Amino acid sequence: MSMNNATEFLQHxxxxxxxxxxxxxxxxxxCRSQSHQAGEVVFTEGEQGDRLFIVISGLVQVWKNHxxxxxxxxxxxxxxxxxxxxxxxxxxxxxATALAVEQTSLLSLSREDFRGLVxxxxxxxxxxxxxxxxxxxxxxxxxxxDLNHRNQExxxxxxRLEETQQELIYHERLSNLGKMSDMILHDIRxxxxxxxxxxxxxxxxxxxxxxxxxxxxRISIEAQRLSHMAGELLDYARGEVRLDMSVxxxxxxxxxxxxxxxxxxxxxxxxxxxxxxxxxxxxxxFERMNRAMLNLLDNARKACSPGGVVTVxxxxxxxxxxxxxxxxxxxxxxxxxxxxxxxxxxxxxGGTGLGMLVVKNIVEAHGGTLAVTSEEGRGTExxxxxxxxx
Numbered sequence: 001m002s003m004n005n006a007t008e009f010l011q012h013x014x015x016x017x018x019x020x021x022x023x024x025x026x027x028x029x030x031c032r033s034q035s036h037q038a039g040e041v042v043f044t045e046g047e048q049g050d051r052l053f054i055v056i057s058g059l060v061q062v063w064k065n066h067x068x069x070x071x072x073x074x075x076x077x078x079x080x081x082x083x084x085x086x087x088x089x090x091x092x093x094x095x096a097t098a099l100a101v102e103q104t105s106l107l108s109l110s111r112e113d114f115r116g117l118v119x120x121x122x123x124x125x126x127x128x129x130x131x132x133x134x135x136x137x138x139x140x141x142x143x144x145x146d147l148n149h150r151n152q153e154x155x156x157x158x159x160r161l162e163e164t165q166q167e168l169i170y171h172e173r174l175s176n177l178g179k180m181s182d183m184i185l186h187d188i189r190x191x192x193x194x195x196x197x198x199x200x201x202x203x204x205x206x207x208x209x210x211x212x213x214x215x216x217x218r219i220s221i222e223a224q225r226l227s228h229m230a231g232e233l234l235d236y237a238r239g240e241v242r243l244d245m246s247v248x249x250x251x252x253x254x255x256x257x258x259x260x261x262x263x264x265x266x267x268x269x270x271x272x273x274x275x276x277x278x279x280x281x282x283x284x285x286f287e288r289m290n291r292a293m294l295n296l297l298d299n300a301r302k303a304c305s306p307g308g309v310v311t312v313x314x315x316x317x318x319x320x321x322x323x324x325x326x327x328x329x330x331x332x333x334x335x336x337x338x339x340x341x342x343x344x345x346x347x348x349x350g351g352t353g354l355g356m357l358v359v360k361n362i363v364e365a366h367g368g369t370l371a372v373t374s375e376e377g378r379g380t381e382x383x384x385x386x387x388x389x390x
Contacts (some may be wrong), residue, residue: 049087058104303329
């Protein structure tokens with residue numbers, strides 16, 4: 001390209017608009033013409049930059065990570081546009097790759113020639129500053145717009161994820177409820193059969209007060225067992241534990257649970273011992289906490305061999321009440337220990353399969369903590385700590 005043609009072209013390039021003719025002529029003198037075929041690379045990402053380019057004709061695309069699976073098109077430049085201008089003001093490697101999309105003619109201006117021009121024509125430096133500022137503003141606006149778009153897409157994706165998650169939870173709960181209902185319908189036959197049997201025997205011993213009291217007590221225990229199963233099913237179905245708080249002594253919770261378990265322990269030849277070291281009242285939901293203690297005692301009894309011992313301790317330190325259930329039974333392996341709070345895992349016969357999960361939910365609903373230590377062949381110890389003692 002001749003100097004006159006270069007001068008004519010530069011006058012209309014936005015980078016050089018409004019500059020005196022003398023500055024444009026001087027710039028045209030040091031510019032170099034070059035051409036590129038379609039698909040030819042002008043410069044590559046990572047190479048040292050030393051000049052800017054002005055598109056005379058054709059089209060140039062600028063790519064990030066060009067040639068890789070995660071390549072991104074940053075911008076396109078047609079006639080009158082320039083690119084690679086940051087090479088005039090810094091010595092950093094190119095941050096992207098420039099590629100000729102079609103037959104393209106360019107003018108280029110080196111960093112050294114540009115600095116010589118700026119020294120002689122300060123107004124050129126001001127024009128460059130204005131142009132770079134406009135580029136930064138445009139890039140910033142584009143970045144903010146893209147960020148807003150991505151945020152909106154992220155919010156929509158998050159809402160869809162939440163909806164999908166809730167649907168999955170709903171279907172999982174229905175599936176689990178179906179499993180548990182099937183299990184309860186199976187397990188409920190035992191207490192119902194016992195109730196029916198003792199009711200029949202009551203009719204036959206109506207004139208024997210001692211036998212009547214004995215059978216009535218057994219009926220009461222089995223009725224509590226049925227109520228216990230129904231309570232666990234309702235709590236799991238609701239997905240939450242609703243508390244009805246009252247002031248209760250730990251000994252009352254323990255005594256009530258032990259009284260219910262005593263007959264089962266006698267049949268299994270397991271001894272239950274209690275130790276009340278501090279009986280300061282606590283504020284709890286008595287029914288829920290009693291249910292938690294019943295589950296722990298039931299698990300401990302079933303883990304023991306004939307002649308085994310289950311120990312229940314109540315204590316209080318630093319305004320924290322502690323309930324401990326300890327057994328000398330078979331203990332748990334690390335694998336079993338990791339899964340004891342999963343619903344329906346390793347379920348013993350005669351329950352809902354939610355025992356430890358129910359205990360955990362009840363304790364956490366009270367703001368308490370549940371700690372489990374166990375060793376195969378040496379037994380298990382479960383500690384409940386309840387804050388805010390009365």
